[in-house]
Amino acid sequence: MYKNKKIGVIVPAYNEEKMIAKTLGTMPKFTDHIIVINDSSKDNTLELINRAAKKDQKITIINNTENGGIGYSLKKGLKMGAELGCDRMAIMAGDAQMDPAYLDKLLDAMDENQLDYVKANRFMHYEALQTMPRYRRIGNIVVTILTKFATGYYTIFDTQNGYAIYTKDVVERMPWQLVGNRYEYENTILIALSIINAKVGDYPIPALYGDETSTIKLFSTMTRVLKILFIGFWRRIYYKYVIYGFHPIALFILAGATLNIAALVGFIFLFISKVWLHISPTAASVMLASLPLILGTQILFTALILDVIEEKR
Numbered sequence: 209m210y211k212n213k214k215i216g217v218i219v220p221a222y223n224e225e226k227m228i229a230k231t232l233g234t235m236p237k238f239t240d241h242i243i244v245i246n247d248s249s250k251d252n253t254l255e256l257i258n259r260a261a262k263k264d265q266k267i268t269i270i271n272n273t274e275n276g277g278i279g280y281s282l283k284k285g286l287k288m289g290a291e292l293g294c295d296r297m298a299i300m301a302g303d304a305q306m307d308p309a310y311l312d313k314l315l316d317a318m319d320e321n322q323l324d325y326v327k328a329n330r331f332m333h334y335e336a337l338q339t340m341p342r343y344r345r346i347g348n349i350v351v352t353i354l355t356k357f358a359t360g361y362y363t364i365f366d367t368q369n370g371y372a373i374y375t376k377d378v379v380e381r382m383p384w385q386l387v388g389n390r391y392e393y394e395n396t397i398l399i400a401l402s403i404i405n406a407k408v409g410d411y412p413i414p415a416l417y418g419d420e421t422s423t424i425k426l427f428s429t430m431t432r433v434l435k436i437l438f439i440g441f442w443r444r445i446y447y448k449y450v451i452y453g454f455h456p457i458a459l460f461i462l463a464g465a466t467l468n469i470a471a472l473v474g475f476i477f478l479f480i481s482k483v484w485l486h487i488s489p490t491a492a493s494v495m496l497a498s499l500p501l502i503l504g505t506q507i508l509f510t511a512l513i514l515d516v517i518e519e520k521r
Contacts, residue, residue, distance in 0.1 A: 209238060210315055216241040216294030217311075218285035220278050221302030225251040231304045232260045232267065236311050241292050244302070245270040245281035253302070268292070278370075279393030283384055290379045298373045306371040310413045314373050317411045324378040324406035327364070328371035332412035351395070351433055358437040359398040360444060362516050364410050368394050371413065378406050386443065392436040399440040403447045457518070460511035467504025471497055 209215065217239050221228050228244075235242055244267060246254045254271060261267040270284055282299060289297040296315060300306045310328070318326040331348075348368045355367040370393070381404050388396040401408055449458040474497030481487040 209240060210296075210312065211319070213295040213315075214240045214293055215315070216243060216289035216292060216297045218282060218289060218297055218299050219244045219302050220247060220281040220285065220299075221245065221249065221253050221257065222247040222275065222278070222281075223249045223251045223253060224302035225249075225253050225256055227304040228253055228256050228302045229260060231300065231302050232257070232264070234304070234308050235266075235300075236308055238312070239266060241289065241294055242267045243270065243285045243288050243292075244268070245272065245285050247272045247278070247281045248275040277388075277390035277393075279387060279391075279396070280389040282370075282393060283387060283389075286374060286379050287384075290376050293376075295376050296373055297376070297379060299370050301370060307413065310371075310411075311373075314371075314411050314413075317409065318373055318375070321409050322407065323409045324375050325401055325408045326373050326411055327366075327408070328369045328413035329364070329366045329410040330369055330413060331366045332410075347430060351430070351437075354434070354437050355395050355398060357512075358395065358441040358444065360402045360448070360515055360519055361398055361408050362519055364398075364408060366410070367398060370394055378404070383447075386440075388436060390432070392433050395433055395436055396440055399444050402444050403452070405448070455514075455518075457511050457514050460507050460514070464504045464506075464508035464511060467500040467507065471499075471501035471504060474500065 215238060217235060219228075219231060219242060221231075221244060224231070232242065232244070242264070244257050244261075246257055246269065248271075257267070257269055261269055268288065270281075270288065272281060272284075286297055296318070298311055298314070300308065300311075306328070314326050314328070317323070348366060352365055352367045356362045356364075359367075378401070383400050383403060386396060386400045386403070387393060398408070445458055445461060449455040478489045478493060478497055482489060
């Protein structure tokens with residue numbers, strides 16, 4: 209228990225035989241349940257988890273017979289935590305990259321700010337951030353910026369950081385069908401949280417890296433995440449601003465996008481006329497094509513400003 213709240217820790221593990229024992233052995237004493245999900249590991253991860261469970265009765269094991277992905281495992285673990293009556297459920301990866309010394313600080317930040325979900329932010333510690341591999345740092349920044357627009361959470365950063373805590377209430381209300389099963393989990397979970405108007409916050413925690421090798425394939429993962437963010441953006445607008453509560457933001461985005469598409473069609477027509485038909489566009493035709501672009505861009509910026517204001521509410 210921590211401040212009269214039952215605490216559960218969800219530990220996804222796939223081929224983590226090097227670090228899983230350390231991860232489970234350094235859990236804070238106030239933890240009530242440790243739910244470990246072995247995602248069909250091909251090494252000795254499951255055996256090491258079983259050994260740890262014999263020494264620690266807090267450990268509950270979920271063994272996936274087939275590899276479902278980190279998101280799939282986390283969803284199973286969070287649902288199990290809610291069934292066990294945990295008031296707060298933290299995510300701590302099996303590779304020991306999430307410092308357990310900060311778990312109580314994350315819990316305090318959640319309660320002090322009345323958050324439904326609080327996550328770590330490695331980008332607020334400059335010195336520790338330099339230990340993050342450069343390609344991962346750049347990738348995280350790009351995906352984080354795009355995720356801000358897709359999720360509507362403009363004040364958070366380091367969206368690829370999975371060290372987070374959920375309240376039981378938000379776990380039970382979450383539209384889990386919208387949450388991805390693999391590495392796009394971090395992005396889609398924020399989209400799902402936005403749809404239910406969950407209050408989300410950051411907490412600064414330094415990056416922690418060992419000699420483990422990442423299993424993430426950068427190009428394929430980035431491509432999949434970008435696709436997920438594009439689809440997720442429109443899902444968020446549809447559910448949050450049309451279905452669950454109508455808001456002019458939806459109309460502004462639709463009108464702005466339509467006008468910009470009309471402008472693009474107009475410019476393509478002028479280009480074809482110039483190159484293939486050798487007809488020079490008049491000043492009036494250029495202005496006519498430019499007007500939807502100017503107006504559509506202004507409308508989209510208005511929608512963006514209103515969306516930012518909605519987050520603060």
